[in-house]
Amino acid sequence: MSTFELDRRALLGIGAAACAVPLTAAAAQFTGAGMAWQPNTAAWPTAVDLRAGYMFFTPDEAAFIEAACARIVPADATGPGAVEAGVPLFLDRQLAGDYGKGARWYMQGPFGKSTGTQGYQSRHPPAGLYRAAIRAIGDHLGRNGGQPFHKLSAADQDAFLKDLEAGKADLGGDVDAKAYFTLLLQNVMEGYFADPLYGGNRGLAAWKMIGFSGARYDQRAYVLAYGKPYPLPPVGIGGRPAWSAKG
Amino acid sequence: MATRLPAVDAVLIGFGWTGAIMAQELTEAGLNVLALERGEWRDTPTDFAPTFAQDELRYYWRHELFQRLNHDTLTIRNKASETALPMRRLGSFLLGSGVGGAGVHWNGQVWRFLPSDLKARSHNLERYGKKAVPDDMTIQDYGVSYEDLEPYYDKFEYLCGVSGKAGNLKGVIQAGGDPFEGPRAREYPNPPLDMPYAPTLFGQAAAGLGRHPFPHPAANMSRPYTNPLGVQLGACTYCGFCEKYACGNYSKASAQTTILPVLMRKKNFTLKTNSEVVKINLSADGKTATGVTYIDDKGQEFEQPAELVVLSAYILHNVRLLLLSGIGKPYDPATGEGVVGRNYAYQITSSVNVFFDDKILNPFVGAGALGTIVNDFNGDNFDHSGLGFIGGGYVGLLQTGARPIETHNTPDGVPKWGAAWKAALARDYLKTTTISTHGAVMSHRGNYLDLDPTYKDALGRPLLRMTFDFTDNEHKMSDYLTDRAAEIGRAMGGREIKVNYRKGSWDVVPYQTTHNTGGAIMGDDPRTSFTNRYLQSWDVPNLFVLGATAFPQNAGYNPTGTVAALAYHAADAIKTRYLKAPHQSLVQA
Numbered sequence: 001m002s003t004f005e006l007d008r009r010a011l012l013g014i015g016a017a018a019c020a021v022p023l024t025a026a027a028a029q030f031t032g033a034g035m036a037w038q039p040n041t042a043a044w045p046t047a048v049d050l051r052a053g054y055m056f057f058t059p060d061e062a063a064f065i066e067a068a069c070a071r072i073v074p075a076d077a078t079g080p081g082a083v084e085a086g087v088p089l090f091l092d093r094q095l096a097g098d099y100g101k102g103a104r105w106y107m108q109g110p111f112g113k114s115t116g117t118q119g120y121q122s123r124h125p126p127a128g129l130y131r132a133a134i135r136a137i138g139d140h141l142g143r144n145g146g147q148p149f150h151k152l153s154a155a156d157q158d159a160f161l162k163d164l165e166a167g168k169a170d171l172g173g174d175v176d177a178k179a180y181f182t183l184l185l186q187n188v189m190e191g192y193f194a195d196p197l198y199g200g201n202r203g204l205a206a207w208k209m210i211g212f213s214g215a216r217y218d219q220r221a222y223v224l225a226y227g228k229p230y231p232l233p234p235v236g237i238g239g240r241p242a243w244s245a246k247g
Numbered sequence: 248m249a250t251r252l253p254a255v256d257a258v259l260i261g262f263g264w265t266g267a268i269m270a271q272e273l274t275e276a277g278l279n280v281l282a283l284e285r286g287e288w289r290d291t292p293t294d295f296a297p298t299f300a301q302d303e304l305r306y307y308w309r310h311e312l313f314q315r316l317n318h319d320t321l322t323i324r325n326k327a328s329e330t331a332l333p334m335r336r337l338g339s340f341l342l343g344s345g346v347g348g349a350g351v352h353w354n355g356q357v358w359r360f361l362p363s364d365l366k367a368r369s370h371n372l373e374r375y376g377k378k379a380v381p382d383d384m385t386i387q388d389y390g391v392s393y394e395d396l397e398p399y400y401d402k403f404e405y406l407c408g409v410s411g412k413a414g415n416l417k418g419v420i421q422a423g424g425d426p427f428e429g430p431r432a433r434e435y436p437n438p439p440l441d442m443p444y445a446p447t448l449f450g451q452a453a454a455g456l457g458r459h460p461f462p463h464p465a466a467n468m469s470r471p472y473t474n475p476l477g478v479q480l481g482a483c484t485y486c487g488f489c490e491k492y493a494c495g496n497y498s499k500a501s502a503q504t505t506i507l508p509v510l511m512r513k514k515n516f517t518l519k520t521n522s523e524v525v526k527i528n529l530s531a532d533g534k535t536a537t538g539v540t541y542i543d544d545k546g547q548e549f550e551q552p553a554e555l556v557v558l559s560a561y562i563l564h565n566v567r568l569l570l571l572s573g574i575g576k577p578y579d580p581a582t583g584e585g586v587v588g589r590n591y592a593y594q595i596t597s598s599v600n601v602f603f604d605d606k607i608l609n610p611f612v613g614a615g616a617l618g619t620i621v622n623d624f625n626g627d628n629f630d631h632s633g634l635g636f637i638g639g640g641y642v643g644l645l646q647t648g649a650r651p652i653e654t655h656n657t658p659d660g661v662p663k664w665g666a667a668w669k670a671a672l673a674r675d676y677l678k679t680t681t682i683s684t685h686g687a688v689m690s691h692r693g694n695y696l697d698l699d700p701t702y703k704d705a706l707g708r709p710l711l712r713m714t715f716d717f718t719d720n721e722h723k724m725s726d727y728l729t730d731r732a733a734e735i736g737r738a739m740g741g742r743e744i745k746v747n748y749r750k751g752s753w754d755v756v757p758y759q760t761t762h763n764t765g766g767a768i769m770g771d772d773p774r775t776s777f778t779n780r781y782l783q784s785w786d787v788p789n790l791f792v793l794g795a796t797a798f799p800q801n802a803g804y805n806p807t808g809t810v811a812a813l814a815y816h817a818a819d820a821i822k823t824r825y826l827k828a829p830h831q832s833l834v835q836a
Binding site for chain 1: 299301443511545669
């Protein structure tokens with residue numbers, strides 16, 4: 001007895017999606033072929049191209065993002081800030097791509113309110129949530145007669161971000177302030193500490209600041225070196241600045 | 248219309264660890280075996296080459312190694328009175344996808360359950376009396392004993408080249424190993440990994456408190472190794488991208504690095520990738536599986552007849568496919584009747600951070616199962632009298648590689664962002680380590696799996712619905728374990744510690760463990776179990792259901808060793824008994 005019927009339109013959708021993926025991702029049959037290796041099929045990462053400037057953020061959105069980044073990871077004697085490390089452009093490229101679309105997330109409705117333990121329940125994928133939240137933040141500050149976020153003093157910016165974090169700022173509509181801040185904070189940390197391929201952690205500065213070794217292959221020599229500083233500077237998947245003539 | 252294909256002797260649904268183990272065993276017995284995997288072909292040195300595998304953003308945070316939830320997910324809630332909502336992105340557990348399954352991104356933590364774990368109900372009743380097991384705690388015995396499984400645990404450990412130190416050889420306790428483990432027939436195939444500074448400090452502190460520290464058994468190679476199938480693995484290089492990542496260096500055991508180089512050469516084995524089974528087909532009387540229906544990624548539908556059907560996907564998919572196929576009686580929490588979806592369980596974790604001022608620990612030097620463990624408070628290794636709970640877990644210090652997006656341990660009172668956060672992280676990153684606890688979850692009447700009434704997957708099928716919360720037993724047990732971890736943390740002599748208890752209801756957001764269990768459990772009574780002791784369906788004798796799906800409740804150990812041992816145990820029964828009398832139950836109910 002069949003307890004369900006497959007959705008025929010959904011099946012056609014799968015076929016369409018398959019056209020866009022590389023050869024190794026297509027249905028394949030293997031019999032007696034061994035480990036089925038083919039040349040040039042390795043899935044290398046793709047470095048983002050930053051030359052075009054912002055592709056996702058509008059100028060108003062960029063002003064908010066740059067100001068918020070500068071408070072979440074400020075520039076100081078400890079190390080570079082998120083802005084200096086390139087995090088705003090990292091965020092821009094993430095939101096312009098598959099991540100921003102929530103391509104791997106389950107985004108079908110209906111949309112309900114989380115009990116608090118059911119995780120992300122916004123109807124917006126990340127890009128849509130940024131767009132809606134930054135607009136709502138501007139409206140919220142404007143309604144209260146204040147300046148846009150990026151024109152506030154650092155202390156007032158911190159206070160407002162703390163209100164978002166605590167869910168105290170009511171942004172209205174379908175924007176959950178706490179959910180947005182949680183996502184923003186996570187994404188800023190991703191950009192600050194990810195491999196520089198993705199636009200943040202410029203010059204490996206965040207890894208240098210904490211002492212992370214980077215994309216290393218062989219660390220056997222350091223397992224038993226108890227208490228000794230790791231002697232090498234960090235390295236990214238694409239090498240490190242000193243390897244390039246341009247620095 | 249589905250295209251009907253020529254029949255095969257056995258069809259496997261899902262091609263991770265259990266699928267590969269079963270395929271290897273059944274092809275050795277001469278069967279013509281077909282494995283259907285809904286994900287992609289993956290070959291570790293090509294797809295996860297050591298030149299680019301150390302990519303925290305891509306593989307972990309952007310989930311490239313894991314199941315695509317836009318295709319299908321599950322819905323979640325803590326109790327039946329709530330409305331379940333979809334898990335829209337991954338968090339608490341990391342479902343696998345593709346050849347090798349979640350066994351590609353596992354740590355390589357290989358454990359045996361305790362002899363008493365396998366008879367949790369009868370053991371606890373006998374030692375602590377009826378009050379120790381409340382009516383709504385639905386724990387059961389597995390129906391197999393530790394002695395039954397020992398040869399199969401051994402077989403998996405040698406397949407994987409586990410690095411470790413035996414603590415109990417044929418009943419004789421061995422210095423340097425785990426004195427609480429069940430007796431093993433022989434030593435691990437490889438010596439322990441080199442132990443870094445932080446787990447060494449943990450071991451010294453634990454020993455000073457009278458505990459029994461030993462190196463974690465690891466499917467990460469401490470030296471080059473050739474397994475019994477003739478497949479070679481290479482020494483681990485401690486790159487720190489093992490836990491939640493894939494290894495392209497042949498240093499972590501997975502289906503690809505231990506079985507597939509042999510299996511994939513066999514003429515009587517076929518693998519089809521991007522082929523998703525949507526239904527197990529039954530005969531008109533419902534007592535025989537006639538094969539499966541699957542679709543490929545072009546949306547073409549195929550009917551694949553088979554003499555033997557083996558369900559070898561992840562536990563959540565196994566349970567869902569049984570429900571979607573109308574096999575077995577769905578569990579009803581109101582009456583306690585029904586078996587499919589019954590006794591879903593999980594694990595409960597907590598941690599203690601230890602901050603030093605004077606010790607550089609280089610936490611980024613790591614491997615997936617590299618660390619020091621104490622089992623003094625696991626299972627029933629300690630007297631539970633008067634504690635108000637049963638079960639336990641291990642306390643350990645694992646140095647898996649402090650990936651910098653994920654590893655932001657800061658002391659109590661430090662905010663999560665801003666200048667103060669930044670200063671604390673820069674000061675403490677190299678000098679901080681974390682003790683973790685890994686606790687059992689017992690099965691309870693209100694924790695179960697069924698089909699969601701509202702949400703559908705990309706094919707229009709109902710999602711699985713998970714109703715789960717930690718109960719009083721779990722919280723008391725976890726708090727007790729966490730206090731024991733804090734004692735060791737304090738004894739390590741750092742500047743300060745931070746104790747992270749697991750409080751409140753189960754939350755899908757923070758990563759905890761990918762150790763979901765139950766839903767089609769094994770046992771000796773068809774009214775309370777879906778399979779017999781050989782993972783054979785009571786109702787449909789030519790259907791076997793592998794994986795942690797079979798666990799009547801969870802233990803305080805990582806499950807893969809027991810998952811693999813149960814698969815080998817089932818395979819042996821199929822080869823030596825079932826094939827001589829196909830379609831017959833191996834156990835009379």
